[in-house]
Amino acid sequence: MNAQAASQDVIKEPSMLKQKAMIAANFDKLTSANETGQKIAATYVPGNLNELIMCFDMGNNLPEINAINNGMRKKSGAMITEAEKQGHSEDVCTYVKADIGNMSRGAIAPNGKPMPVPDLLLLSYTGCFTFMKWFELLRDQYGCETTMLHVPYEGDGKITQNMRDYVVKQLKEDVIPALEKVSGVKFDIDRLREYLRKSAAAEDNLVWVLESAKNKPSPIDAYFGGVYYIGPIFTAFRGTDDAVEYYKLLRTEIEARLAAGKGPITPEGELTEEKYRLVVEGPPNWTSFRDFWKMFYDEGAVVVASTYTKVGGVYDQGFRHDPDHPLESLADYCLGCYTNRNLPGRVDLIEKYMKEYQADGFLVNSIKSCNSFSAGQLLIMREIETRTGKPAAFIETDLVDPRYFSAANVKNRLESYFQMIDQKRKGGGSAAAA
């Protein structure tokens, strides 16, 4: 294997420890809401309006993150089964079923305490049809206040003024009044501006980190490591001082790795030899996340760019939250999230990544649960192969349903794929560590 295995202890850099503490504190905040009286909004990652929620002193609980958490802690399987027993189809999204099954089991957070019933379901319907049904299902269970932000899809690959106006008007006339009503706090746009200023500062550093993978060797893994890097900015921390500090810290660490010519950190140490540079499309599998990652770093494969790390905002293409145009900027943020972009736009972005990050290949991890990502991925794969001449591969797993992670099949497929890249290289393709 390529990772240094001198110690089996997972290396924890200061940024990791900071993020861990931030997440733990947030779970503590959420689970103590009944005692503190803090109001809680539940919302989704893509198109999440964290800065706006904070303007009302509300906490932000993200059902997908809870499902991911339960997936990584190997608890989601039983939750999904529980939901299926209640009549939810085996065919539908396992985030939804893990969430519903979790509720049936007391909605226990990672700190062992129950999550509070949200005071507001803030449905930001961005880039995923299932979100809409998911919130209707949650509303059915909780019976709490609900407000909807419908974000139109970029069908023609662009944000029109009509789309922007529609989202802004909903924010002004539906979402903000609902937040005011539930929280009892009056909306202060200057407070929002301040949060957005902090968001933009954090976003600058996130982009620097993600783009550091253009170097050879890449100091980061932009998929397996990337999901940790996007953690704060995609969730309850965008717009906070904590997030600003986290991304500064992270950038400093990556700058040091880059200066030292080091590769990414893996759970088993540092990757010492970068053999394959990949662009990956699609979310990761969470139930076997470590095993899945190991299949890559054992072979010296580094993901240099991924689309999943753009699902909660495509910052590397120039978007920043803008304190001078606060609501318009929130609208553009929601409209521009990766899965809200049309298929030709997704192909163009991936092609760009393949070239700018000097990738050796393109891999699709197709997720059974997620039609928003998955429908059309086989065409994406063909297009990328045609446009770049680089080999592509396709594997199938699921988000949080352990029944759909077949380790032997995935490993087999990946090993064959890496051999294919080697073959291609012998035929004159690019080399990874030039």
Added chain:
Amino acid sequence: MSKTVTEIVDRCQALFEDLNFTSAREWKAAEPGRKVVGYMPVYVPREIIHAGGMLPLGILGGGEALEVIHGDAYYQSYICRIPRSTIELAITKRIDFVDGMLFPSICDVIRNLSGMWKLMFPKVYARYFDVPQNYRDDIGGNYYVEELRELKEGLEEVAGRTITDEDIRRSIAVYNENRRLVQEVYDFRTKQPWKAPSWEVYLLMRAGMVLPVEEHTQLMQDYLAAAEAEDRPMKDNCRIILQGSFCEQPPLNLVKSIELAGCYIVDDDYMLVTRWLLGDCPVDGDPLRNLASKFLHESMETAAKYEPDGTRKGQYLVDAVRDRAAEGVIFAAPSFCDPALLDRPMLANALSRADIPHISFKYAENSGQMQPIREQAGTFADTIKLWS
């Protein structure tokens, strides 16, 4: 001389089975410059296509008769069948005469198919047709009017001519007439389901996907007259509503099997586009605003639409059971259909609260084995007859 039910249904069946869409091809070829615009479930404003002098053509997948060879190469096994058979129709040039394709906002699969179309068939006008999930006139309404305007402009390019407000008003009137007849057929079946078997009604509505609207309206008038005149025995069937089949269509045999198992289908959600707008759309004033207002305030409820009032979720189905004097609901959804399958538990809860019996099963457009469905529907019918 008036047509018989058999003659009408035979014609509809021939249209249904024709995967080369010959009637639409002939319509296009009849005059130079004619254009055809395809659309997928669940709703597009066909009035605007019609107003441009074009033929709206419903593309509802390839059905059971189409062997999908190429289409399977574009989709994973866990994605429903309608997009793969639709791609098959396109790759095999069965719809090569179609000048534009509209992909309504129904689910992520159809949404992404719009982008696939742009990549695979770049010369064809392809548009994802988004609709508001916010039903306020000054928010969702304004957005939708502008979307309709963009759609109109796109269709003008396809048609090669301007579409005026007056054109749209005239088309709204034509479709109002068509919707009235659709409603009459559904009402007729509700009153005398033995005289209008569901598989016949199904084929009659399917004909409306490929025929010019005026012809379809006449066909429904003919059918109503013929079916009324026909002497058919009333059976001791129970009355059910079929729910969840609004996108990928079931095989015709499935519709027949349910009736053969002892269930009169007195309402369904097949081809909702034929009756999406409830009642007449006004023909005076701003036609796009009228279409928008109708969509926001008087249109069908289905899984593709958000229900803002949680207490009303599923109520439309409970109301339909009452209005159609139904005795139960059969949820029949395509495998891997997110909208239908995610909605189902909430609808089932609403039915259970109202003490309305229900069962569910899944199908694909090419499902072959009807015996299990027949047994399930038969047992459901017996249960209703014996214990309800």
